[in-house]
Amino acid sequence: MDRDNPPKLSIYRGARKEKGAALMFGTDGHDWAAIPERRTIAVSIPRQALFAKLDRRAALTIVRAPNGYGKSSLIASWLRANLASERILVWVSAPPPSSTLATFWALVLERIHAAGIALPDAGDLADPFTAIIKSLNDLPRPVLLVLIRPDLVPEPELDDQLIELLTRCHNLDLVVTLSGFGMFSEPYLLDTDHEVVSAGELLFTAADTAHLLEQTDAQTAAGDAERITSLTGGLPALVRAAVAAVEEAPGVDNRRPVIEKNIAQAIDDYVTGSVLTIAERVKQHEFLLAITFARSITVDIAAVLFKSQHHDAAETVRRIRARLVTLETAGLLSRAESEADETWELSPAIRQSLIARHTRAGIEPSQRLSFLAHNRLDGGHHASALDYAIEAQNWTLAVDIVEQHWVTMIVSSLDTVRSALQRIPVEAADKHSAVEAGRALFTMHPSKRASVVDSLPESPAELWKLGAEAGAKDALSIGCVQSIRLRMAGEYGLAAETTRRLAHLSRSALENNPESVSAQLPLMRLQWAINFQLSGRLTESTIKARMAYHGALSQGVDFIARNSAGSAALNWALAGEPRQATHWFELEQKHPDPGGWLEPVVKIAGLTARALTALDMLDFDDARIALTELGVPSDTEELWAFVVYAHSQFALTQGTASSALSLLHNAIEAHPIQYTATSFALPLLQSAEIDLLLALGEGNKAAALAKDIADPAANPWTLASVARLRQRIGQNEAAVALCHQFDWSGESYPRAQMESLLVQAVAHSELGEPRLAAQEWSRACSIADQTGLLRSFATIASTDVEKLESMAKSNSRALAEFAKMPRAELFPEFVHIVELTEREQKVLSLLAIGMGSAAMADKLYVSVNTVKTQLRTLYKKLDVHNRNEAITKARQLRLL
Known part of the structure; x- marks a missing residue:
């Protein structure tokens, strides 16, 4: 069909068009005048996501929402912007509430005729519904029928008739606006192709x-x-x-x-x-005002509220429900579909306005809200009761609910608990250590009341004694607050020490007062695991994470179980145990995403573990997927350094070290408080930066960074990276000596140990010590076989891999697997660095402050010719030709 020249509608109007009737049609053939002008005001806005639903041209499209949600405006805007000219538009405005089926179908038939569609013979007009079917079926063009609020017709048969109309008229699409669930309450059960636009989708962003x-x-x-x-x-x-x-x-x-x-x-x-006005018209004004205080309105709650204000009203449950349905049909209440019981809601802004109206009338809202809080509490609905107590600003009741029920609430209503703890005033929580602890645990905003909180005892005996006392629960809560406060202040060493004391205290409390402390321990142990993790005590962290996981499992708290499993997986992945990390990551995946604000917090540890594990096993595609989901860490992310480390390790495998260096430097700059001497972030990212510089061939920059590390052997990550750097710049003896300074018999760090053994094997080989080279190579291969580490083999040159294996003949299974994988060497086989003598360094320093040759000679007590000779040697080493180039190059190489 030629859309620019649509067929003239006059051929469809037939003989029943009255002479002189003024039908207003646009050039596209649509009866735009049928759409009320107020629906097409200039402030209509494009709603592309909703337009896409309407564009799908489902046979039945339901736009369901109370009054004020812009249902008709949405459809009108869409029609103006998108209606194709081959479809005939029939717009039927809302019928009077007293309409019968017959009068409704007569109205529809009238609008069909007004749209230029010919009516059937006079004998068919006695039944408007049949006449509509005949008229539509006689058309060669498709029809879009828009029905505004057909649910105002109080006839249950209308649903079936609309579906019958769609079934019998194959050229018809139907769009209906509804308020409530009086019609098409379960559209997913219909055989008809349909689309639904809900109230939530209509809200403006x-x-x-x-x-x-x-x-x-x-x-x-x-x-x-x-x-x-x-x-x-x-x-x-x-x-x-x-x-x-x-x-x-x-x-x-x-x-x-x-x-x-x-x-x-x-x-x-x-x-x-x-x-x-509408409530008055449907005779529910007083009822609406009575139920206004409820956030979620059930029949029972409505009955209680209405009776509390109208003591003489003898309302049955059926009558109360009828009132609610009346308000729903009138477009004043919306149905909450997610609730098991029938539940209605008022728009929050309208509810607040009505509550303010009560206040102006002398009715104190806090009394009604507190009444609802107690009512919900008596019914076992703790989270709902807490909501009402907070809204009433009944802090005493709110604190009591939190203290008594927070463990059960976090299972399904964590957002409610978190919001409440943020809103309870400090002065209301100060005398309640459990609430103060909850504020720290859930909101990560610990109390600043440091001077009031007593320190925990230091000795195990005193801690055991405290654990047997009645105040053990409060001591644990306060201690946990202290440890989190220290952690957030960057005092990771003190946080870890506090956590060790809490571990002693919890063991005693659990033995002596299990009923009072067992419920809160999984969440606290998760926090303790994070305390240890951020300070680099991975073994202790894993122990606490495992205990938190099993405790959460027994209590059915998924978000703690998932977070704990993810933390354990991350510890194993950092240490270089991909099989153990995979086990814990699989446990993490058995628990659902918590959703909301908690989801990214809970998932970060597991995703980082997944990325590092995939890299260790050379599964670069899976590593890329995990890192893409992780993204760049935010300024408030506690595990930021681990995420950056994972990105850096991936960059080494992809040849993108430069971009990873930028990410690393930006992240360090954004976390000055967290990048401290007691944080695990410091050695972890120092190691990563040295490796990235080494991969780029920036030997001098890497060497300068390594020189700033007071004791590289104090940490397995810095040891492996600095030893590798020394070996690659030709300092084989120094590399071997550094590797021998760490006690590998203590805690297990398989990846760092394997990489240090590979450094030693290559160094011994270059020093002409084949027996020692073969010995260290065999030990490295044994670690790979035990753990599944493959990527570490890529930290040395492929020629060295072949040479060392020919010496030792390890027959390693992991090496055979590594040999099958597509891979690239992570680091250059040899990295050149510029090394200056003491005199050359002094000449360079004088050059940088602008001193001339004669002045340098006087300063150094040598001749001018000697200074010129030293300058020539310096320029040659720096590969430059003049003073300015020398200064610039020296700064790039970190020689100045």
């Missing part, structure tokens, strides 16, 4: 609000769109009213309180003019 603001003449400021969206909850009708209120705000410094006051007034006006 801050970007949508910003788009509306751009179309006004108002003087806007940064944050206006976000503030409007927050205050209105994104409800389209309220957002539009708020945008109008912003236009009236003066462009002065105090505009924010003025804007917020204007918005509040705009919301109140909407509630008065629309919400309460």
Whole structure:
């Protein structure tokens, strides 16, 4: 069909068109006048995600939401922007609430005729429904029928008739707007192809609000769109009213309180003019006001609230439910589909406006909200009770709920607990150590009340004695707060020491008072595992993570189990035990993602472990997937150094060391408090930076960094990297000597030990010591066979691999597996560095401060010719030709 020249609609109108009837059709053949003008105002905004749903052209599209969500406006905007000319549009406005099936279908038939569609013979008009089917089936063109609020027709048969209409008219697409679930309550059970647009999808985002603001003449400021969206909850009708209120705000410094006051007034006006008017019309005004205090409204809660304000009302459960359904159908309540029991909700902004109305009428909201808190608490709904207590600012009740029930609440309502702990005032929590501990554990914002908190005893005997006392639970809570505070302040050594004391205390408390402390231990042990992990005590961290995992497993707390398993996996992956890391990562994956704010926090350890393990086993594709999901660590991420380390190790395998160096330097700059002498981040990233520089052939820069490390042998990561650097720049004896300075018989670090053995094997080979070379090679291969480490073989040249294996004939299974893998050598076989004599270094220093040859000669007590000879030698070593080039090159090589 030629869309630019559509067939004229007059041929479809038939003989029943009255003479002189004025039908307003656009050039595209659509009856645009049928769409109410208020639905197409200039402030309509593009909703591309929703338009995509409508563009799918499902046979049935349901747009379901209460009043004020912009259902009709959405459809009108979409029609104006997207309706293809081959479809005939039939728009049917909302029917009167008293309509019968017959009057409704008569209205639809009238609109079909108004759209230019010919009516059937007079004998078929007695039954409008049959007439509609005949009229549509006689058309060669498709039809889009838009029905606004057909659920206002109180006839249950209408659902079936609409489906029958779609079944019998194959050229028909149907779009309906509904309020509530009176119609098509379970569309997924229909055989008809359908699409649903829900209330949540219709809410405006801050970007949508910003788009509306751009179309006004108002003087806007940064944050206006976000503030409007927050205050209105994104409800389209309220957002539009708020945008109008912003236009009236003066462009002065105090505009924010003025804007917020204007918005509040705009919301109140909407509630008065629309919400309460409709409630009055359906005779539910008093009922609506009574149930306003409830966040989630069930029949039982509604009955309790209504009865508490209308003591003489003898309402049955059926009658209360009928009232709620009436408000739902009227477009004032929305149904919460996620709840097992029937539950309704008011828009939060409308609810707040109605509560404020109660306050102005002399009804104290805190009393009603506290009443609801106690009611929910008596019913065992602890999280809901906490919500109401917080809203009522009944801090005594809120603290009591947290102290008594936080362990059970975190299983399914962690966000509620976290939000509550953030809002409870410090003075209300100060006398409750468990609440203070919870604030630290859940929000990672420990109390700053350091001087009030007593230190834990140091000796095991005193700790054991304290654990047997009634205050053991509070001591554990306070101690955990202290350890987290120290950790967040970058005092990782002190945090680890505090954690060791807590471990002694918890063992005693668990033996003497198991009922009082066992519930909180999994979460605390997870925090202790992180304390040890960030200070580099991986063995102790793994022990605590394992205990936390099994404790969480027994209590059914998935997010703790998942986080603990991920932490254990990361420890094994860092140490170089890919098989153990894989085991714990698989355990982590058995627990669901927690979702919300907690999801990235919980997943980071496991994803980092997955990346490092994949690299050790040369599975670069899986490593890339894990690192892509990890992304760049945020400034607030505690495991930032581990994520950067994983990115750096991947970069070594991909030849992208330069970009990894930039990431590493930026991350260190963003975490000055965490990059301290007692943090594991320091040696880990020093090691990574040396390796990246070595891979780039930047021997002098790597050597300068290594020189700044006071004792490279104090840590297996720095030892392996510095030893490798020394070997690659030709200092084989120094490399071997450094490797012998670490006691490998203590804690197990297979990767670092294997890499140090490979360094020694190559060094001995170059020193002409084949027996020692073969011995160290065989030991390295044995570690690879035991652990599954493959990547470490790539830290030496392939020619060295072949040479050493020919000497030792290890017949290593891991080596055979490594030989099958596509790989690249991680480091150059030899790295050149510029080394200056003491006199050359002195000449360079004088050169850098601008001293001439004669002045240098006087300073050094030598002749000018001697200085010139030393300058020539210096220039030759630096491969430069003049003073400025020499200074620039020397700084690049870290010689200045």
